[in-house]
Amino acid sequence: MKTLISTIEFNSLGDERGGLVSLEANENIPFSIKRVYYIFGSKAGIARGFHAHKKLKQVAIAVSGSCRFIIDDGQFKESKVLSSPTEGLLIDSCVWREMHDFSHDCVLMVLASDYYDEADYIRNYQDFLKIMRK
Ligand code: TYD
Secondary structure (H helix, E strand, O other): OOOOOOEOOOOOOOOEEEEEOOOEOOOEEEOOOOEEEEEEOOOOOOOOOEEOOOOOOEEEEEEEOEEEEEEEOOOOOOHHHHHHEEEEEEOOOOEEEEEOOOOOOOOOEEEEEEOOOOEEEEEOOHHHHHHHHH
């Protein structure tokens, strides 16, 4: 069975002073990074995401705390807890994503292959299924 969860383990350049991770476009991040955003201070019990992208690729990293992703290709769904600043979740285009179970201290950083473009979003799950089943 095809796996929907693809993770990248980043080298930790930390030493006795603490941790350090370096992210480089087209090196340990498999695209040219055009945008970075982060989600923080998420309220207890909220969930986010609930969309797919037509073209955008992203890598999500819980630089602090943890949250749980659901990745769904319209046929299968998989769940993945992100809880390490040295692990990135590669989110390809054309997958539905949801984020749940944010810890109070979660800072979820997302690297994106393009600028923000609402036209690239599929925000309705039924529309997503129709596109995926074409
Ligand atoms: P939204 O898509 O609801 O976030 P999530 O998928 O994490 O639940 O985004 C919230 C708002 O922020 C929405 O009005 C779009 C806007 N936004 C930007 O302007 N730029 C961005 O890079 C992102 C991710 C969102």
